[in-house]
Amino acid sequence: MVTLLLDQTRLEVVLSPIERVPTFRREPLRIERDHITKVQLTQDAWTWLRGVPGPGTHIPGVLAAGTWKAAETTDFVLIRRRRPSVVIDLEGDPQFQRLILTTRHGTALTQALRLEVSDHPEDVVDIASTAPVPVVRPRQRPVIRPRPA
Template sequence: MVTLLLDSTQLEVVLSPIERAATFHKKSLLIARDTITKVQLTDDAWTWLRGVPNPGTHIPGILAAGSWKSAGTVEFVLIRRRRPSVVIDLEGDEQYGRLILTTSHGLALTQALRLDVSSEPADVEEIVLTSPTPVNAGRRRPVIRPRPA
């Protein structure tokens, strides 16, 4: 599973040695934070997969990893089985138009992107857990109770 590190300027997708081999990448992905336009959570990342691996690894239903080309766009994909995933749309990135990643830290990523973070990279889970303000702070819903008869 990928590790997501976030600082004030960029998102770093840290790949393990096995993930680097499967995706044909020599190092981690660095994505400028201002190129991230949308982050979506999904339970089935396979529905988002378009195109063909170039270069990449594809074992249907088990693993899709690497760069995927489709209709003039390139996506970075790292999907494992049917696990929770995150789809990150990018605009203005030099290399990719979208990232599709299997990770259980998708919710933490969406929350961390809303916060002001330091200039030092930190794991998105740690950012959310140590944030000084509650991420889900908002208006509380009133409790609706039935009237007595």
């Protein structure tokens, strides 16, 4: 499973040795935080897939990994089966327009992107776990009194 590291200036997607083979990537992906425009959580990442692998690996319903190219767009994809995933839209990145990653840490990523973080990269799970928990007060219901007869 990918490891998501975040610091003040960039998001780093670190691939395990097993993930590097089907994605045809040796180095981690480094994305500037300023290029991230939207982060969405999804249960079915396959619906977000566009284009064809180039270079990449595609086993329908099982694995989609690598660089995916469509008309004027290039995405980095690492989708495994039908597991929770995160879709990260980018603007201004020289390499990709979108990242689609299967990870169970999508919620932690969205929380960590809202927080101030340190200068050195940390795992998004660690960042989100140290964040203050917002206090949500229960909404008071209006008192409904019967009308006088």
